[in-house]
Amino acid sequence: MTAPAVECRALCKSYGDGALRVEVLKGLDLAAAAGESVAVVGVSGSGKSTLLHLLGGLDRPDAGDIHLCGEPLAALSGAALSRLRNRSIGFVYQFHHLLNDFSVLENVVMPLLIRGGDRREARERGLAMLDRVGLRRRAAHKPHQLSGGERQRTAVCRALITRPAVVLADEPTGQLDRATAEQVTAEMFSLNRDFNSTLVFATHDQRLASRLDRVCRLEDGRLAAKPQ
Numbered sequence: 281m282t283a284p285a286v287e288c289r290a291l292c293k294s295y296g297d298g299a300l301r302v303e304v305l306k307g308l309d310l311a312a313a314a315g316e317s318v319a320v321v322g323v324s325g326s327g328k329s330t331l332l333h334l335l336g337g338l339d340r341p342d343a344g345d346i347h348l349c350g351e352p353l354a355a356l357s358g359a360a361l362s363r364l365r366n367r368s369i370g371f372v373y374q375f376h377h378l379l380n381d382f383s384v385l386e387n388v389v390m391p392l393l394i395r396g397g398d399r400r401e402a403r404e405r406g407l408a409m410l411d412r413v414g415l416r417r418r419a420a421h422k423p424h425q426l427s428g429g430e431r432q433r434t435a436v437c438r439a440l441i442t443r444p445a446v447v448l449a450d451e452p453t454g455q456l457d458r459a460t461a462e463q464v465t466a467e468m469f470s471l472n473r474d475f476n477s478t479l480v481f482a483t484h485d486q487r488l489a490s491r492l493d494r495v496c497r498l499e500d501g502r503l504a505a506k507p508q
């Protein structure tokens with residue numbers, strides 16, 4: 281049997297000390313197979329972003345194990361973790377984190393260039409990706425010249441350009457109107473379908489959650505399956 285694409289066990293994470301200590305994750309378990317799509321729902325402050333940051337190797341847990349594509353994150357050096365992130369993970373942040381000194385196209389193709397890809401091919405793939413979300417004409421603009429929804433679409437292109445095995449998306453449609461949300465999620469679903477990518481979305485969007493294979497509720501630091 282192949283290892284789950286995303287697996288974590290007994291994950292614990294707290295912030296702060298003493299009276300200010302907040303225990304966010306309290307022994308959380310999650311496993312998602314290759315090609316599976318999972319929605320993580322829960323009230324604001326329940327720990328959805330914390331969970332995604334840990335799964336994406338952007339932060340370390342206090343206790344517990346995380347395996348991504350069979351690799352234990354805790355055992356990886358900084359360089360190996362960066363490589364795994366570049367190769368296997370697409371992260372769509374709640375706030376887009378685009379680089380303002382670079383054009384829209386440059387932002388989108390950055391993950392391909394970081395891994396040493398051919399510039400011309402990267403450019404073509406980047407333009408094709410922007411085309412699919414209706415942003416080809418904005419390729420030469422800088423992120424600050426775009427609307428919030430256009431920036432979010434750009435960030436989604438950047439996350440998907442490497443066709444990652446795992447897409448972690450934090451409220452991917454949170455800032456978008458319905459039509460734009462539809463374009464963005466269509467891209468993520470086509471990746472899921474065409475490349476068997478695993479999707480883990482933190483979302484408030486019931487419509488989006490109901491389209492994924494499974495919905496889990498994050499409550500009191502743990503995940504519980506939620507009947508659809």
Ligand SMILES: Nc1ncnc2c1ncn2[C@@H]1O[C@H](COP(=O)(O)OP(=O)(O)O)[C@@H](O)[C@H]1O
Pocket residue numbers: 295296302304322323324325326327328329330331
């Ligand atoms: N860096 C931090 N320092 C202190 N507390 C934090 C930090 N990040 C998140 N928290 C707290 O952890 C809890 C979970 O936050 P978060 O994971 O952002 O929840 P969600 O994404 O579900 O809204 C919240 O109570 C939040 O205030």
Ligand SMILES: [Mg+2]
Pocket residue numbers: 328329330374450
């Ligand atoms: Mg959040």
